[in-house]
Amino acid sequence: MNFEYSQKSKDVQTKLKDFIEEHIVPVEAEFHAFQQNPENLWKRWPKTEGLKQKAKETGLWNLFLPEDYGSLSPGLTNLEYAPLAEIMGKRIWICELFNCSAPDTGNMEVLAKYGSDAQKGRWLTPLMDGEIRSAFLMTEPQVASSDATNIETSIVLEGDEYVINGRKWWSSGAMDPHCKVAIVMGKTDPKAPRHQQQSMILVPMDTPGLKIIRPLSVLGFYDSPEGHAEIELKNVRVPKENLILGEGRGFEIAQGRLGPGRIHHCMRLVGMAQYALELMCQRTLEREAFGKKFYDFSSMRQEIAKAQCDIEQARLLTLSAADKMDKKGNKEAKDLIAMIKIVAPNMAMGVIDSAIQILGGKGVGPDTQLAHYYAIARMLRLADGPDEVHMYQLGKSCIKKYGNS
Template identity: 55%
Template sequence: MEFDFSPKSKELQQRLLRFFDQHIVPNEHRFTEEVEANRRAGNAWLPTAIVEELKDKAKAAGLWNLFLPHSARAPEGLSNLDYAPLCEIMGKVHWAPEVFNCSAPDTGNMETLELYGTEAQKDAWLDPLLRGEIRSSFVMTEPDVASSDATNVQTRIERDGDHYVINGSKSWISGAGDPRTKIYIVMGKTDPTAARHLQQSMILVPADAPGITVTRPLRVLGYDHAPSGHMAVELVNVRVPVGNLLLGEGRGFEIAQGRLGPGRIHHCMRCIGVAERALELMVRRAKNRVAFGRPLSEQGVWRERIAEARIMIEQARLLVFKTAYMMDTVGNKQARGEIAMIKVLAPNVSSRIVDWAIQMYGASGLCDDTPLAEMYALQRAIRFTDGPDEVHRNAIAKLELARYDA
């Protein structure tokens, strides 16, 4: 099993690190100030000027659409393994992936369109997404059912002549409040009488279609995560042409499984970056903070936690690399056990290390003087994103039990 990166990936890593040092880290405070200014003006969901400015710099530096797998539209696309260290670097600052057009949910939506869309759908929506001209949302989760089981989705997608009519309530929809979001990928039921995994379909819905209402933002442990954020959305008699259906009726569950594999590992790659950032903050604090007559870095409990954090990061990173390698070599289906394992491990590791870093900073770790409080809120949320820990643990256990069936 070979975890070495291609020369192209190694070069991109160095360029991305330089870009971070020059443009991302020095502008963290400016990003926060712009979001707060928009919030005071009455709309926290407006794009920030700093991110739009840095997008132009990222394009000029050749650091754009780094997530893309090899395809006709991305002949120089990267493998999952080559992308892993790049995604980790971007994960160190929560808003940084958008600078490189590598942020969720757009990355998953672009891959969905590339894999399952028609050429007309790709021309209409994928190309402007790749150029960074628009943004998108993935609309699956619902407030009234356990959406970790996608077969529970209750939103109806009903055929009416040359259109489908969509009715349902959705929640935790990332980016739905962003005025740049122009397209939704909506999951719902086209045939409730079909076999359990053939009832669902996915359809492309323009964000400005009549009948769509973004009702309210949903905060994560008090953070609205503006300007991307999460929204509750109502769809009432929303009509879209039949040509907007992805792949065909009853293929929604299949599309969801194809979409979520890469999406899950991307989250985990970013979690490693978060954990590294938190450990860096913790170590710097330990070296500079004195309590009871000596630096915290000389006190046993903090040395133990620093050591344990490094061990945990290396374990999680290696499992990310193994998972990416398997996705590249044997496919997502054969790597489903590894995808489930890393989806449990990585956000739990990052959450634990951020929690220790908060403890290291004392009460100041709880406020906005450091990025740690918001980092913790977002890492805790990732334990639900693309499936909760319990679902993935169940999948891992099923695979393990099956090994002994003979």
């Protein structure tokens, strides 16, 4: 691949950085103070909508969508979007301001690629306009959801409606007060071939029978206001037109959804690690111990050198995966996608841990985002498939290339 970004991507990167410096940096401390106040749990920061409107007017909107959606998207490729995800990853909370937050990004991609005209009109349009948020309900507490064929939630056709019963957890986005719709994965035919049992269906959050049991924290962080939830679905009825693409197409949709999403996650992780690297470099210039500046200690320099190497390796590997996805499609890029999903979270955890160690007490406290970013990186070793699943499939693929069986 050509590691030079396109001029289109460079232009958007410059515009994004300028917007952050002008509109976000001046209010960042205010945002974090709002978030750290327990009284504001599950409340939206009052300036969110105003900043979203400014971003939309600037053309920094729906940056992730790979196709041209007119004025609502610049039509960037995965490779062109990747550095933008890194920039936003340094301040992970800002993704929503550009309508680039998970799980909305994946849900919008699903609707754009697989949704009917009616589904797009009712849900995709307001999502792309940033008027509503959405949730994704796949993981279940009673089964090992790393193998999605285990998922037990039932989706049964009765007349003109599907009836849904089951329990979900780690339902991303479900706690947001603006969350209006969920994409639910469940079984429509338990007797079908293994990968044709699952389907995806749209469920409005105010549907009778859908009940939020509790919010879930990630290593103590609630990620308010969107958060994660445990949800009960008890005789939830929705029109049969809410089924996406058709019965038994859930795995097909999931694969189309997860490829780009993993690029987004991994480049955001690169951004978080870059944030950590910058903090530790600054700290070595500020602090002294035993009569020497931190930067004069060989151990400090070695940690920083290793962190920079690890970040650059993960960055280039992720860009390579994005490039292959653009040129060959998700299926051909599956090995690279598995590699980045293994490498990026572990890299970010290592770099963030080094930054915490160098910053000392400040690194574990509320004055930086290191503790929160560490929690996110650790969670992403599980989300979108745990390391072990990706290594199992990648190892199998590698053996097939070089073995005879």
